[in-house]
Amino acid sequence: MPLLWLILIVLALAAVGYVAGRSRAMASAGGNSRALHSLPGYYGYNVALTVLTPAFGLLALWLLIQPVWIDMRVSALLPDSAIADSSTRDLVMSDVRRVAEGLQILGAEGAPDVVDTSFLEGLRDRLGNVGVALGSEIDAAVYRAALSYQDMTRVGTGLMWAAVLLAAVGGFALSYMVTNKDFRARNTVERGILIVLIGAASIAILTTLGIVLSMLFETRNFFADYPWQEFFFGTNWAPDFRGNSELAILPLLWGTLYISLVALIVAVPIGLFAAIYLSEYASNRVRAVAKPAIEILAGIPTIVYGLFALITIGPMLRDYFALPLGLGESSSSVATAGLVMGIMLIPFVSSLSDDIINSVPQSLRDGSYGLGATQSETIRQVVMPAALPGIVGAILLAASRAIGETMIVVLGAGAAAAQFNRGLGELVNPFEAMTTVTVKIVSQLTGDTDFASPETLVAFALGLTLFVITLGLNVLALWIVRRYREQYE
Incomplete structure (x- = not known):
């Protein structure tokens, strides 16, 4: 107060x-x-x-x-x-x-x-x-x-x-x-506002720099106690606070990429087809209702998606697919988390792709129609190639969002890391329980832990690795959009 x-x-x-x-x-x-x-x-x-x-x-x-x-x-x-x-x-x-x-x-x-x-x-x-x-x-x-x-x-x-x-x-x-x-009050005020704006931008930049530096310092402390070769190239994740830990990132990275891939397989076709319908076929009345309805999915908290995965999607996949096919007995699986996460990502892909498709100049469509092309041919051969760089960027941004998800994975896929010693069949089985990097970051930092032990400091190494991956995807998305956007303007 x-x-x-x-x-x-x-x-x-x-x-x-x-x-x-x-x-x-x-x-x-x-x-x-x-x-x-x-x-x-x-x-x-x-x-x-x-x-x-x-x-x-x-x-x-x-x-x-x-x-x-x-x-x-x-x-x-x-x-x-x-x-x-x-x-x-x-x-x-x-x-x-x-x-x-x-x-x-x-x-x-x-x-x-x-x-x-x-x-x-x-x-x-x-x-x-x-x-x-x-x-x-x-x-x-x-x-x-x-x-x-x-x-x-x-x-x-x-x-x-x-x-x-x-x-x-x-x-x-x-x-x-x-x-x-x-x-000269106006000049002074405008100069003061400029300083405030520069300060706001500097805060954002310095905050990002502070996050990176904090992770770098703690990651350096981790690698001082744990070999980097075992962290990056080991095949087993088995933390033990008594000091006999195996802290390899590959099992967690595999779970992260696998669940994200399943999510994108669900989100990209549905989101892209929805965007094509809304931008090219739907009437203004339908679009005014359908677009906000799809975007409601983006406002649902991820914990609610996790509960949906836990009590509905997981048991359904287990009872109707995993058990009849003999692929698993647990409701926690890659498919459960990936499917629900894909539903969550639909509005990301749909909204961005819709805006990108609408930004394609109408003159390109008119030229195609003037040459005798049908609407579907115009979409396939003119609109989609013109919008493709932006759509690829939207997909990569959705992938970054999927990689950083935690709650859906905890409730939908469990907390067990992938076991490389069980063979390739179980590694690629979508009905096996796996976990991701973000889940293990939370678990390693939960409770009263010693922030000087490798078992805790590994969370910062995991976070820095995840940061580099998502940063790379974001940079790639921006590069694709900027590199290929000009030829269609």
Whole structure:
């Protein structure tokens, strides 16, 4: 709530600044807006932006830096004796943060600095009652660190309020003082908006860079403990937190590609044929109903698709195909996940392909009709070749979406990795249970795990590999669209 109040105060000050800046400009022009360099609103916008930009920029930086700085300071206060042999400093720090959060919920900022044994014995239960769960009893070192964490957070928050309000008031005073009828307010506002837009674009780029770098650093730590040859070329996935793990990506990569292939086999023909019908054959009335109806599929949460796979598609495929053909006895299979994922991808392929087909110039169709071609011949020999680069790009984007899916795979295909030692027949059997890279990333990072062990760090290596694959597909899709689009314009 204090943060919300701070934001509201800054917004209120900006609103006051808008009115004050506009009034000052009009007063300096003697009430004649024609004597102003810019429209009166620009003078108000200038004051408001000068209040908002430095204040919110400083607030964002403070919120990013303060937690990291406090974690470093409090972590340095923890003695080595507070870290058990089976734990790490990072895990202990997570307990410190939870205890500090729980003390704040309990209103225990006035908790005793001198540790009372009876106070600590009942503290864990009291924290559990307010929703702060701890895996072990709270010792004196963790308690003192939590108090220090609270104190530093309180001081940091107070300094943040002072700094942000000072930046807002300073911006208000500075912009208000320079406001007069000759001030080039429009130029200043447009330049300020340009800076804000550049900042927004930079945030997106820097976020992507931060994601890649974080995965790179953790992947480097993983390969320092586990041979890269076994990771990329091994054939068995068998994590064991006792230290005897086999962490090969090939079984997971095979499951990912196989399920994605089945999904595309379902989605591409249905989506493409639907797009051809909607763009070339359907009337405006039918198109107005059918296109939104197809796009509703894109708005269904993936967990709902997963439940559909679990209780409907999986048992149906097992009872009517797998059991009669002797190919499997489980409802969790590649076919289950692939079929449901393909249904989910239909609107991606259909909508993009429909837009691409509609962008083909009508003059190409008219020329084909003028030469005596029928509508179907025109579609096959003129429209589809012209739209093919964009359609290929749409299919590759749908493939990237399929590769990154998790919930449908968990509920539809299970969590067992492909077993290369069972032979080629079971590897290509669509009614065998398999899993994907994304599912194993989630499972390796679930629970209280040691983020220094190869069994946990492998999730970052898997994530980086998946990122490279999807990035390659996206780049290929963009290249195909840009490379071949010009010849049809």
